[in-house]
Amino acid sequence: xxxxxxxxxxxxxxxxxxxxxxxxxxxxxxxxxxxxxxxxxxxxxxxxxxxxxxxxxxxxxxxxxxxxxxxxxxxxxxxxxxxxxxxxxxxxxxxxxxxxxxxxxxxxxxxxxxxxxxxxxxxxxxxxxxxxxxxxxxxxxxxxxxxxxxxxxxxxxxxxxxxxxxxxxxxxxxxxxxxxxxxxxxxxxxxxxxxxxxxxxxxxxxxxxxxxxxxxxxxxxxxxxxxxxxxxxxxxxxxxxxxxxxxxxxxxxxxxxxxxxxxxxxxxxxxxxxxxxxxxxxxxxxxxxxxxxxxxxxxxxxxxxxxxxxxxxxxxxxxxxxxxxxxxxxxxxxxxxxxxxxxxxxxxxxxxxxxxxxxxxxxxxxxxxxxxxxxxxxxxxxxxxxxxxxxxxxxxxxxxxxxxxxxxxxxxxxxxxxxxxxxxxxxxxxxxxxxxxxxxxxxxxxxxxxxxxxxxxxxxxxxxxxxxxxxxxxxxxxxxxxxxxx
Numbered sequence: 001x002x003x004x005x006x007x008x009x010x011x012x013x014x015x016x017x018x019x020x021x022x023x024x025x026x027x028x029x030x031x032x033x034x035x036x037x038x039x040x041x042x043x044x045x046x047x048x049x050x051x052x053x054x055x056x057x058x059x060x061x062x063x064x065x066x067x068x069x070x071x072x073x074x075x076x077x078x079x080x081x082x083x084x085x086x087x088x089x090x091x092x093x094x095x096x097x098x099x100x101x102x103x104x105x106x107x108x109x110x111x112x113x114x115x116x117x118x119x120x121x122x123x124x125x126x127x128x129x130x131x132x133x134x135x136x137x138x139x140x141x142x143x144x145x146x147x148x149x150x151x152x153x154x155x156x157x158x159x160x161x162x163x164x165x166x167x168x169x170x171x172x173x174x175x176x177x178x179x180x181x182x183x184x185x186x187x188x189x190x191x192x193x194x195x196x197x198x199x200x201x202x203x204x205x206x207x208x209x210x211x212x213x214x215x216x217x218x219x220x221x222x223x224x225x226x227x228x229x230x231x232x233x234x235x236x237x238x239x240x241x242x243x244x245x246x247x248x249x250x251x252x253x254x255x256x257x258x259x260x261x262x263x264x265x266x267x268x269x270x271x272x273x274x275x276x277x278x279x280x281x282x283x284x285x286x287x288x289x290x291x292x293x294x295x296x297x298x299x300x301x302x303x304x305x306x307x308x309x310x311x312x313x314x315x316x317x318x319x320x321x322x323x324x325x326x327x328x329x330x331x332x333x334x335x336x337x338x339x340x341x342x343x344x345x346x347x348x349x350x351x352x353x354x355x356x357x358x359x360x361x362x363x364x365x366x367x368x369x370x371x372x373x374x375x376x377x378x379x380x381x382x383x384x385x386x387x388x389x390x391x392x393x394x395x396x397x398x399x400x401x402x403x404x405x406x407x408x409x410x411x412x413x414x415x416x417x418x419x420x421x422x423x424x425x426x427x428x429x430x431x432x433x434x435x436x437x438x439x440x441x442x443x444x445x446x447x448x449x450x451x452x453x454x455x456x457x458x459x460x461x462x463x464x465x466x467x468x469x470x471x472x473x474x475x476x477x478x479x480x481x482x483x484x485x486x
Contacts, residue, residue, distance in 0.1 A: 040119075043128040049119050050134050053141045054202070056112035057263045059277040061284035062104055063148055064375055065305050066090060067440030068351070072455045073433070075345040077306040079291075083344065087304065090466075093457030097467035097486050105152055106469050108277050112145035114163055121161040136193035140204040140212070143186035147216060150179045151444050154465040154483060158182060168476045173468075180220055187213035191229075196238050201255050202264040207237045211260045211378045211386075218386050219448050223394025230387035233260075234404070239380040241411050246324050249353040254374045260383060263375040267359065272366065279369045282354070286368030289356045290329060295338025298327075299356045301368060303343035307437070312349050315434050319412050325437050327352040351438040381408050381435050389428050398424055408435055459485065 039045050068074045069091045076091035078084055086101030095102065119138040123131075149156045155173035157163075160182070163171075190209035198205045210233040217226035233239070240257050247253040255262055265282040276283050289301015307326050315322035327350040329340055356371045384404040392401035398420045405428055406416040412435075417427045432445055446452050447464045455463075462485025473482055 040122040040125045042126065043131070046119065046126070046128075046131060046134045049115070050137060053112065053115040053119060053138055056108055056115060056145070056277070057141075058265060058280060058282075059104075059108040059112075060148065060263060060377075061279075061282055061375065062101065062108070062276075063152070064440035065284040065287060066101065066105070067443050068305050068438060070455070071443035071446060072308070073311045073437055073442050074305045074307050074351065075347060077304045077343055077345045077347075078302060080344050083302075084304070093455065093459065093463055095466070097470040097473065097482060099467070099469070102152075102466050103469040103471070104277070105148070105466075106472065109145045109149045109152075110163070111277075113142055113149070116142035116145065117160060117162050132193055133199065136190045136209075137204050139186035140190040140194075140209050143183040143190070143209075143212060143216075146179055146183050146186075147212065150176055150183070151219070152466050153468055155179070157480075168472065169479050171479075173480050177220075180216055183216050184213065187216065202262065204261065207233055207239060208261040208378065210237070211383050214383070214386055214390070215378070218390055219444075221393075223390045224396065226390035227387065227394060227396055230383055230390060231400075233383060234387060239383070241380055241384075241407065243411070245321055245411060248376070248379070249324070249373070251357070251372075258380045259376060260378040260380055263377050265372050265374055267370045267372040269366075269370055272369070276369070281370035282373045282375060283369055283371075284375075285354045285356050285371035285373045286366075288351045288354050289368070290327075290340050290350055291343045292341030293338065294340070295333070296336050297358060299358055299367065301356055303341075303346070303350075305351055306343075306345060306347045307349040307351060308347055309349070311437060314430070314437075316414055319414055319434065321412050321434060323352075325353055325434070326350070327355065353438045376439065379436075379439075381411075382432075382441070384408050385428060385432050385435060389425075389432075392421075392424050392428060401428065405431055461485065 040049070066087065069076050069087055076084070076088045078088070081088060084101065086095070086099040089095040089099060090101070116138045120135065120142070123135050123138075146156070146158075154176055156179060157167065157171045158174040158179060159167065159171060187209045190204065191206050191213060194204065194206040194209060196206045210229050214226045214230035214233065217223075217229065237260075238257070239260055242248055242253065242256055242258045248256070248258060266280045268280050284305075286301045287304040289303070290298060291300065291303035293300040312322065312326050312328070328348060329350060330348050332338060333340060354373055354375075356367070357373070384407055388401040388404040391397045391404070401424060402417055405424075408431060409416065417424065419427060429445070429449065429451070433442055436442065443455070446454055452458045452464060453460060462483075465483045467483050467486035468480065473480055
């Protein structure tokens with residue numbers, strides 16, 4: 001059973017156009033709102049506010065599925081060319097600033113920032129033993145949400161207390177380097193304060209902070225800094241690769257030794273399609289499911305985010321990950337007798353890592369919104385490959401780069417890579433693609449390494465970033481300028 005840490009009602013009023021909504025898990029509401037000046041009078045108050053800050057992680061289902069659809073790994077799919085039109089436009093690289101799905105990411109990530117900032121604004125109000133852990137986790141979460149924002153939108157407004165209506169007309173979009181500076185400071189504090197073991201499953205740890213810090217360095221091409229923090233994590237952290245890759249994305253594989261940070265989901269009804277960010281289930285899983293499916297292991301979904309033939313064939317021969325990561329539905333149906341329907345842009349392949357699984361008991365409400373599949377946000381395999389990239393691209397030590405790369409390849413039953421220099425760089429890029437396929441990272445890996453032109457329809461000096469929502473530009477009264485090309 002999932003830990004009760006995330007199963008608490010939170011009621012917030014959030015700026016940037018996001019309405020508050022209630023996640024109804026237990027009978028007792030927490031009586032405060034995000035604009036309350038009279039809270040934080042006890043340890044419980046801080047703890048409950050922290051739960052509220054974690055709660056927006058569940059909305060990152062949108063970031064994960066769109067990170068695949070925007071890349072060359074998958075097509076949007078769905079029922080038709082107008083099914084979730086914002087996703088379809090991103091898949092074709094014809095999106096504009098009028099896109100409700102991009103607006104969701106902006107709104108939901110800033111809601112997460114604001115919830116973390118609420119805690120930090122009042123961090124000195126009440127003292128109790130262990131408060132530094134809550135403060136460190138709040139700073140980790142603020143860094144996590146800001147990292148998502150800077151990945152998607154580039155320069156964004158920065159504030160270390162709560163945003164208020166009207167700030168958009170006076171606070172500028174801070175340069176990317178300033179956003180990263182706050183992310184780094186928050187993560188260094190978190191890494192220096194937290195332990196490798198979390199107080200409860202699902203909460204951030206020293207390892208979570210170190211991994212995200214290393215990733216933030218890597219995204220800025222700060223290879224020496226990334227190499228130092230990631231190697232420290234590899235050498236001193238409690239993580240390792242799971243021996244059997246096939247188990248990682250099943251229920252029994254959640255929060256395992258390879259999980260550095262994992263977004264927790266449950267099968268308890270918490271929302272409807274009118275408030276997807278309120279859902280306690282992994283919404284991306286239902287969207288990625290096989291259309292009109294009947295058979296073993298899986299249940300039906302909406303057939304979005306369908307891998308391409310080229311992605312399936314990107315795996316080397318005898319790579320054990322291929323059929324764990326991607327389901328060949330024709331081969332599966334022939335072997336099991338399953339039946340299925342075909343949707344728009346049907347490729348014959350599905351993102352098996354995050355397909356909805358059959359459950360022993362049905363969840364309440366719409367089953368497409370109550371899939372409890374945790375999102376493996378940062379895996380140890382990712383840490384190894386980031387370290388390999390840092391050591392190689394930084395010209396620091398190709399021997400170490402190969403060591404970390406080949407740890408991942410050995411599990412996949414593949415021979416060691418022996419190359420150096422640029423050939424090794426290409427091998428690391430390829431390994432990141434196949435190891436992490438379906439997990440939402442590939443678009444950002446392509447653009448941060450100057451390979452965005454591998455994506456159909458990609459326009460250089462434009463599509464590296466997504467547009468700030470049209471409404472935000474309007475509300476700013478000329479204070480914010482749109483990203484180039486939009």
